[in-house]
Amino acid sequence: MKKLLTLSLFMLSASTFAMDASELKESDLHACEAQVENASEDLREQSKESCECLVENTDYEALAEAIESGDTAKEQEIKQQAAQKCDSDVM
16 A cells, blocks of 8 residues: 555656645645545545655655656655655554
């Protein structure tokens, strides 16, 4: 589930090339809302927490710079760092 959320947020962020950091974060928050709505009722809370954790732990300034420069490896690294922080918070 977390990997799916990470991948979804990454794809959404990658497709929003000209956005600044606050717009990227807002876009990811909207993606979270959509995923929570589409999740089964018993997974909604977990889905919401996972998605919000990823948003809160993503460095959107660095992400915006990576997107602007076309550095997809850096984009992926930033998203993976956020996912790792969320995974370590669960443990």
